[in-house]
Every structure is written in C-alpha cells, then in structure tokens.
Amino acid sequence: MITRRAAIAGAAITGGLAALLRGKKAGAQEKPGGPEDKLPYIPVITPNGKALPWTMKDGVKEFRLVAEPVKHEVAAGMTINAWGYNGSTPGPTIEAVEGDRVRFFVKNKLPERTSVHWHGLFLPNGMDGVAGLNQPHIEPGETYVYEFTLRQNGVFMYHPHSDEMVQMAMGMMGFFVVHPKTPETPRVDRHFLILLHEWFVAPGTATPNAAIMTDFNLFTFNSRAWPGTAPLVVKTGERVRVSLGNLSMDSHPIHLHGYRFWHAATDGGTIPRSARVPMTTINVPTGSTQTVEWVADVPGDWAFHCHKSHHTMNAMSHDVPNMMGVKQKGTEEKVRAVLPGYMAMGENGMGGMMDMGRPKNTLPMMTGKGPFGDVEMGGMFTVLKVRDGLTSYDDPGWYKHPEGTVARKVKDG
Amino acid sequence: MGMMRGVLALSALLLAPLATGCASTSAAPAFREVGREVEGRTGKKLSWITGSDEDEQVRKAVRELLSRELSVDGAVQVALLNNRHLQAMYEELGVAQADLVQAGLLKNPVLSGGAHWPLDKGGGSTFELNLVQDFLSLFTLGARKRIARTQLEGAKLRVGNAVLQVAYETKVAFYGVQAAQQMLAMRKVIVEAAAAGVELAQKQHKAETINDLTLANEQSLFAQIQLDVRRAEADLAAARERLNRAMGAWGPDTGWRASPKLPEVAAEEPSFERLESFAVEHRLDLGAARKDVEVVSYGLALAKNVRWIGGLDAGLTIHRETEGVRLIGPSVSLQIPLFDQGQAVIARLEAQLREAKAREYAMAVEIRSEVRELRARLGAARGIVEAYQRSIVPLRERIVALSQQQYDAMLLGVFQLLSAKQAEISAYRELIESVRDYWTLRAELEWRAGGALPDAPKNNEEHHHDHP
Numbered sequence: 001m002i003t004r005r006a007a008i009a010g011a012a013i014t015g016g017l018a019a020l021l022r023g024k025k026a027g028a029q030e031k032p033g034g035p036e037d038k039l040p041y042i043p044v045i046t047p048n049g050k051a052l053p054w055t056m057k058d059g060v061k062e063f064r065l066v067a068e069p070v071k072h073e074v075a076a077g078m079t080i081n082a083w084g085y086n087g088s089t090p091g092p093t094i095e096a097v098e099g100d101r102v103r104f105f106v107k108n109k110l111p112e113r114t115s116v117h118w119h120g121l122f123l124p125n126g127m128d129g130v131a132g133l134n135q136p137h138i139e140p141g142e143t144y145v146y147e148f149t150l151r152q153n154g155v156f157m158y159h160p161h162s163d164e165m166v167q168m169a170m171g172m173m174g175f176f177v178v179h180p181k182t183p184e185t186p187r188v189d190r191h192f193l194i195l196l197h198e199w200f201v202a203p204g205t206a207t208p209n210a211a212i213m214t215d216f217n218l219f220t221f222n223s224r225a226w227p228g229t230a231p232l233v234v235k236t237g238e239r240v241r242v243s244l245g246n247l248s249m250d251s252h253p254i255h256l257h258g259y260r261f262w263h264a265a266t267d268g269g270t271i272p273r274s275a276r277v278p279m280t281t282i283n284v285p286t287g288s289t290q291t292v293e294w295v296a297d298v299p300g301d302w303a304f305h306c307h308k309s310h311h312t313m314n315a316m317s318h319d320v321p322n323m324m325g326v327k328q329k330g331t332e333e334k335v336r337a338v339l340p341g342y343m344a345m346g347e348n349g350m351g352g353m354m355d356m357g358r359p360k361n362t363l364p365m366m367t368g369k370g371p372f373g374d375v376e377m378g379g380m381f382t383v384l385k386v387r388d389g390l391t392s393y394d395d396p397g398w399y400k401h402p403e404g405t406v407a408r409k410v411k412d413g
Numbered sequence: 414m415g416m417m418r419g420v421l422a423l424s425a426l427l428l429a430p431l432a433t434g435c436a437s438t439s440a441a442p443a444f445r446e447v448g449r450e451v452e453g454r455t456g457k458k459l460s461w462i463t464g465s466d467e468d469e470q471v472r473k474a475v476r477e478l479l480s481r482e483l484s485v486d487g488a489v490q491v492a493l494l495n496n497r498h499l500q501a502m503y504e505e506l507g508v509a510q511a512d513l514v515q516a517g518l519l520k521n522p523v524l525s526g527g528a529h530w531p532l533d534k535g536g537g538s539t540f541e542l543n544l545v546q547d548f549l550s551l552f553t554l555g556a557r558k559r560i561a562r563t564q565l566e567g568a569k570l571r572v573g574n575a576v577l578q579v580a581y582e583t584k585v586a587f588y589g590v591q592a593a594q595q596m597l598a599m600r601k602v603i604v605e606a607a608a609a610g611v612e613l614a615q616k617q618h619k620a621e622t623i624n625d626l627t628l629a630n631e632q633s634l635f636a637q638i639q640l641d642v643r644r645a646e647a648d649l650a651a652a653r654e655r656l657n658r659a660m661g662a663w664g665p666d667t668g669w670r671a672s673p674k675l676p677e678v679a680a681e682e683p684s685f686e687r688l689e690s691f692a693v694e695h696r697l698d699l700g701a702a703r704k705d706v707e708v709v710s711y712g713l714a715l716a717k718n719v720r721w722i723g724g725l726d727a728g729l730t731i732h733r734e735t736e737g738v739r740l741i742g743p744s745v746s747l748q749i750p751l752f753d754q755g756q757a758v759i760a761r762l763e764a765q766l767r768e769a770k771a772r773e774y775a776m777a778v779e780i781r782s783e784v785r786e787l788r789a790r791l792g793a794a795r796g797i798v799e800a801y802q803r804s805i806v807p808l809r810e811r812i813v814a815l816s817q818q819q820y821d822a823m824l825l826g827v828f829q830l831l832s833a834k835q836a837e838i839s840a841y842r843e844l845i846e847s848v849r850d851y852w853t854l855r856a857e858l859e860w861r862a863g864g865a866l867p868d869a870p871k872n873n874e875e876h877h878h879d880h881p
Contacts (some may be wrong), residue, residue: 022780042754170659203819204815204819315818315822315824317823317824320619320823320825320826321613321622321827321828323620324620325618325620326616326622327616327619328613328616330612331612331613332611334605334612335827337605338602339817339831339834342827343821345820346823352821356822357817357818357821358818358820358821358822359822360818362822362824365822365823384817
C-alpha cells in the first residue's frame with residue numbers, strides 16, 4: 001500500500017502530462033492523483049482506464065476535462081475514431097470525497113458544441129449540464145467551469161447533454177466516484193469500475209455510426225472488447241466490488257461465474273444490508289450504475305460477462321443466410337468453380353471458423369485463446385483472476401488447476 | 414485519175430477507224446487494276462469468277478481459309494474472293510469496257526441504190542448506187558472514246574469502293590462473332606454461379622432454414638437468368654449468319670470456327686492529324702464522283718464543238734445514164750443549223766455539270782464530317798475500354814475479393830458473394846462490348862477514310878483548301 005500511495009503522490013505532482021508520457025501497460029490503470037500524501041479512501045480501479053488528476057486551490061479540488069476526438073484501440077487490431085475526454089474513452093475516472101468542494105474546467109476541443117451532465121449527483125440546477133435547459137452550449141474552443149459541493153457518496157457518471165446521442169455513441173462518458181466521508185466497513189479491498197457501452201463500427205471502417213439504434217456490432221467494457229479487456233485481478237479472500245455503469249442503448253445482464261454476489265448500491269445510493277439480494281447476474285439498465293459485492297474466496301479464472309450472447313461477440317452481421325444443417329457438399333465445388341477461394345460455412349455451427357480472413361480494422365467475431373484452446377468470445381467479456389498469495393496486481397497469467405480438478409475426456413461412457 | 418485517188422483516200426478514211434475500233438472487249442485489265450488498288454489498301458486479293466481454270470484455285474483457297482481458325486484477315490480475304498454481290502459488281506467493268514469499244518466504232522456506211530426503167534418507148538434504163546458515210550461520228554470519235562474511257566475509270570473506282578465496303582462489313586461481322594462468342598461464355602459463367610446459388614437455396618429449404626416463399630423467389634430469379642444464355646446463343650447465331658453473308662458462305666462452308674477472343678485495343682491510334690485530307694484524297698467513291706464531273710464536262714465540250722455542224726454525210730455515187738454513160742461522183746449532205754443549234758443540249762449538259770460538281774463537293778464535305786465523327790467516337794470508345802480495364806473491372810475484382818473476405822468473417826452470406834461475382838462477370842461482359850465497339854468503329858473509320866488509315870504519325874497539320 002505504501003508503494004502505491006507514493007506513486008499516487010508522484011502522479012499528482014506531474015499531472016496528466018506525465019500520465020500520457022508514461023503510456024499504458026496492458027491491463028493496468030493509471031493511478032489517481034491528488035496533492036495529499038494520504039488519501040482517506042482506497043482508490044477505485046478502472047480496468048483499461050485512468051483516473052483524473054486534481055489540484056487543491058483555496059480548499060477546492062480542481063479538475064480539468066478536455067472534450068476531444070481520440071484514436072482509441074478497442075483491442076489489438078482495431079482502432080476507432082472516437083470522442084472522449086483527456087485523450088481517452090471512457091474519460092478518466094473522477095474521484096473525490098463526500099463534502100468536497102469540486103471545480104471542473106471543461107474545455108471543448110470537439111468540432112461541435114458540448115456540455116457535461118453529472119449523472120446522479122445532487123447539485124444546483126445551473127450545474128446540471130443540460131445545454132439549453134440549464135446552461136448555454138459550450139461552443140468549440142470555449143471553456144466552462146462547473147463548481148459544486150458533493151453532498152452524497154456513491155458511483156455516478158458524467159457525459160455530454162448536448163447532441164448527446166452522437167457524442168455518447170462516439171464514446172463520451174466517464175465515472176464519477178464519491179467516497180463516503182467515513183470509510184465503509186467491512187473494508188472493500190478491490191473496487192472495479194466498468195462502463196458498459198455498445199457501438200456500431202461497420203466492418204472495415206473506424207468511425208462509429210451514431211445513427212444505429214439497435215443493431216450494434218461492438219460491445220465494450222470501458223471501451224475495450226475481448227480479448228482487449230483487462231482481467232480483474234484479486235487476492236484470494238479479498239472483498240471485491242464491481243460498479244457497472246450503462247450509457248448504451250440496451251440493458252446488460254452482467255454475470256459472474258463461480259460466485260454469487262450481493263446487490264450493494266445503485267447510483268441512487270447504498271442499499272441497506274438488510275435489503276441486499278444475492279444474485280449471479282446483475283441487470284444494468286441504461287442510465288444507471290449498479291454495484292455488486294462479494295468475497296473472492298475461491299481461486300481460479302472466472303468468466304465475467306454480459307449474458308446476452310450477442311454481446312459477447314465482436315463484429316458480426318445479422319442478415320447472413322441461415323446455413324445450419326444445410327448439406328453443402330457437391331454445391332461447394334460448383335461455387336468454387338466460379339469463386340476459387342470459397343469454402344462452405346455454417347453447416348455445423350460457426351465454431352472454429354474465424355481465422356479465415358476478415359476486413360481490416362475488424363475483430364474476429366469470436367476469438368481469444370485460453371490455456372485449453374479457443375475461448376470463442378468477444379465484446380463484453382473478461383476474466384476475474386483470483387489467486388492465493390499475490391504480490392502484484394499485474395496479470396498473473398492462466399490459473400494452474402490443482403490435479404484432478406479439470407473436466408477431462410473419457411472413453412465412451 | 415485524180416478522182417480515183419480521192420476514192421481510195423476516202424476508202425482508207427472509212428476503214429481506218431474500223432481497224433482501231435477493234436479494241437478488246439475484255440474487262441480483265443480493268444479488273445486487275447481494281448485488284449491492285451484494293452490490295453494496296455487492304456492487303457487482300459480479289460478474284461473474278463469467270464468460269465476459268467483459276468476459279469478452282471480460288472475455291473481451294475477459300476476452303477483452306479475457312480478450315481483454319483478464322484481471323485479477321487482471313488474472313489475479309491474469304492469475302493473478297495467469295496462474296497457474290499461483288500461478283501455481280503465486277504460486271505460493271507464489263508459493261509463499261511464494252512461501252513468503250515462501242516465508242517470507238519464508226520457508224521456503219523449506208524449503201525443505197527436504185528434503178529429506173531422507161532415507161533415510154535425508146536427510153537433506156539438508168540441505175541444508181543450510193544455509198545454514204547456519217548462523217549460527224551468520225552470527227553467525234555476521239556471525244557467519244559475519251560468519255561467512255563473516263564466512264565470506265567469511274568466504274569473501276571465504284572467497284573473498288575464496293576470491295577472496300579464489303580471488307581468493312583466483313584470486319585464488323587467478324588468482331589460481332591467474336592464478341593457474341595465471348596458474351597455467351599460469360600453468360601454461361603453467370604448462370605453457373607446462379608445455379609450454385611439456387612442449389613444452395615434448395616438445400617437450405619431441405620434443411621428447413623428458408624421457407625417456401627424465399628425458395629420460390631430464388632428459383633424464379635434463376636429461371637430468368639437462365640434465359641440469358643438462350644438469348645446469347647441466338648445472338649451468336651445471328652452474328653455468324655451476318656458473317657456468312659459477307660463471306661458468301663453456304664453449305665459446308667458455314668462450319669468455320671472464329672478465333673475466340675477479340676484483339677486487344679491497339680496500343681496507339683494512327684496519326685489523325687491529316688485524316689480529313691487523307692480521306693478526301695483516298696475515298697474511291699469521291700474519285701468516282703470526280704469522274705462523273707469529267708464525263709459531263711467532256712460531253713459538254715463535244716456538244717459545243719459540233720453545235721454548228723449538225724449532221725454531215727459524205728458519199729460516193731455511181732450513176733449510169735440511159736445512154737450507157739456511167740458517172741461516178743461524191744455526194745454531201747449537210748444539216749443547216751437553222752433552228753437547232755444545240756443550245757438546249759448544251760444547257761442541259763451545263764446543268765448536269767453543275768449538278769455533278771455540287772454532288773462531288775457535298776460528298777467531300779460529308780466525308781470530312783464522317784471521319785471527324787468517327788475519330789471522336791473512336792477516341793471515346795478507347796476511353797471507355799480503358800476505363801473498364803483500368804478501373805471498373807479491377808474494382809469489380811476487388812469487390813469480389815473484399816466480399817470473400819467478409820464472407821470468411823461471416824459478415825456476408827454466400828448469396829451476396831455470388832452476386833458480387835456475377836457483377837464482376839457483367840463488368841467483363843461490358844468490357845467485351847466496349848472492345849467490340851472500338852474495333853467496329855475503327856473498321857468504319859478505315860472504310861470511311863478510304864479503306865486504310867495513314868501509317869505513321871506525321872507532323873503535317875491539317876490543311877484546309879477552298880475545296881473540301
């Protein structure tokens with residue numbers, strides 16, 4: 001912990017520029033920053049994301065957000081022309097403490113006007129960020145300042161409220177975490193934040209299409225798609241929270257393997273312990289955050305994903321002919337007479353077919369390698385890695401199963 | 414004695430033109446000239462089927478050409494040897510040659526005579542014998558021969574022109590056959606692709622992944638696409654017959670096989686800089702129109718020369734008097750141009766001369782316009798071919814490759830992939846059409862420029878004279 005605190009202080013001094021220069025290590029997240037040596041909370045973790053640095057000025061925590069276009073890597077092999085904040089989508093996670101006076105300078109470097117809405121926060125009406133309703137639009141090149149006092153705790157979000165359909169479809173969103181003044185007990189060791197989003201990026205292109213309403217082809221955790229999603233690394237026995245935010249067009253039932261978790265909070269506040277419900281899948285409605293909590297006491301590599309199976313696929317088409325069970329033998333040769341590269345597909349399902357070729361800047365529909373072969377997933381999928389005796393939260397690699405604990409092939413049973 | 418010498422001289426005068434008038438009625442030399450002219454332009458030989466031993470050799474040559482894979486040159490050579498319209502046309506030379514001989518013949522002398530017997534007693538009988546020759550035809554003999562010779566020149570030019578036209582029509586027909594062959598092959602590939610598609614649809618239906626309606630739609634589309642092969646087959650049959658007609662082929666001669674592919678578009682066009690002047694110089698039909706002008710002007714000159722002469726007959730009379738005295742002496746009869754001084758004939762010929770000149774001028778203007786039009790259309794046709802070769806076909810090929818890529822990633826169905834292939838083949842088909850159009854226009858330009866295009870690019874600028 002000491003090491004991490006020191007790193008936090010360092011980051012706070014050099015600010016965002018250093019964060020940019022340092023680059024991103026796969027799966028790691030940037031450390032949050034502040035001028036205090038000791039933070040009164042355990043910082044949250046935004047897998048594949050980063051935290052927004054701040055400075056103290058006359059007792060006010062000052063943050064700087066720049067709304068701007070960003071080149072964003074969704075996973076190796078696919079980079080999109082997104083919009084975000086401070087060079088990333090989602091934007092950096094804002095962290096503060098209940099009671100803080102916060103001030104946000106929002107500079108607009110987008111080609112169109114924007115605004116920032118602080119989703120779920122109690123604040124003066126003129127700070128709520130609905131352009132036209134609560135404030136003027138922030139025109140390109142302009143900087144606006146928002147200032148208010150944090151009067152609640154929980155996991156909230158920020159996003160534009162000016163041409164919001166386009167700007168959110170392009171990736172503009174971020175988390176806003178307010179820690180309680182008095183730390184909760186029992187203490188939460190690892191608190192992960194995952195922003196759920198869906199996009200349409202036509203195969204072979206790089207710019208999201210904001211006009212799509214239902215037929216998305218890219219589903220992301222913190223704007224990353226499997227196998228580009230960072231694992232959630234936890235030491236055996238740690239108390240884990242995952243807060244899931246949803247600013248997409250669908251609800252996402254997020255499921256954890258191997259455990260049950262408790263529904264602990266929403267962006268409306270903490271759920272009293274007596275009212276918490278055990279579940280294995282938490283449905284995250286659009287426009288909310290949902291927080292679940294459990295003790296990770298069973299080591300292993302546990303899948304963590306949206307349970308809508310199309311949401312764990314990468315780019316796919318929804319109007320291909322249904323070839324299931326179609327015996328193509330004989331006809332395949334006839335097609336090959338005119339199209340020498342043709343190969344019959346889909347007759348027996350789609351598994352094991354994804355490495356034949358695809359348009360540039362397009363992820364395979366289902367992909368990823370595990371220790372036992374093809375994982376055949378995509379999109380909203382990652383792995384909770386629970387390990388004994390960890391000394392670092394870097395990716396520990398694949399789980400080593402104790403002898404006799406893996407399903408195995410047997411002779412005809 | 415003096416009188417006897419005069420008679421002999423007159424006899425010689427009468428006989429001389431008869432001897433020279435016995436020029437050959439054979440049009441063979443005229444035909445050889447036409448053949449040389451045409452061969453100079455097309456590189457092809459001509460033959461006049463006249464029932465000679467040579468005919469069998471020509472027949473063999475035609476069979477030999479038709480038994481090999483036929484090229485455009487081969488087809489043109491067959492047509493020039495075997496097209497029966499041309500054989501009919503060659504007889505114009507025979508007609509003109511005969512006219513020339515005719516023009517060299519004098520009118521035959523007229524022998525007339527009479528006898529007189531007395532009705533009263535004591536009288537004696539007399540008789541008279543007259544040999545009369547029309548002398549005007551003798552004076553105009555040279556002029557009439559010049560006219561007939563010019564007419565023969567005109568006939569040669571017209572025949573040459575007809576040969577060049579057949580050569581052009583044969584080329585167009587031949588390119589039509591090649592294009593139709595390739596078109597049919599393309600249509601077959603498209604149907605092959607569509608057949609694979611409908612077969613897949615049937616298998617889908619069997620596997621219960623598409624319903625009756627979808628299957629019926631696929632089957633209906635396929636049934637229609639299949640007809641394109643029938644149409645292409647009919648097009649090929651029509652194209653072959655067009656070439657058969659041009660080559661005068663029938664019976665076993667129609668079994669020829671044309672080289673399968675249209676030639677590549679020429680790397681560069683011949684010089685078009687002086688093309689208009691070149692065409693005006695080389696067009697044989699324009700040459701024939703010039704000959705028409707000459708014929709009328711020679712006719713006019715003749716009419717003017719004889720306008721005061723009218724008619725002149727000279728003769729020799731032998732007369733026996735009743736007393737038995739025989740007399741011999743010349744006779745002359747002369748028309749007195751009192752009323753008809755040839756003014757109407759001359760006016761008529763003057764009008765015809767103006768008409769012939771105007772026609773020649775008009776034809777030259779049209780020839781210039783024709784070659785300009787064809788040059789422009791040929792340039793456009795070449796541009797279209799190049800567009801297909803450089804962008805449309807490569808793009809279609811790229812679309813198929815990219816569709817294949819998307820198919821491989823399961824982003825596209827097999828039917829979309831097949832229709833991308835069909836579109837690619839359609840682009841090939843359009844390319845073939847554009848190459849055919851190019852060669853058709855080039856053949857037409859050749860023909861309109863006089864049967865051959867100028868060879869090397871020259872630096873001369875197009876000259877415009879007062880006369881087109």
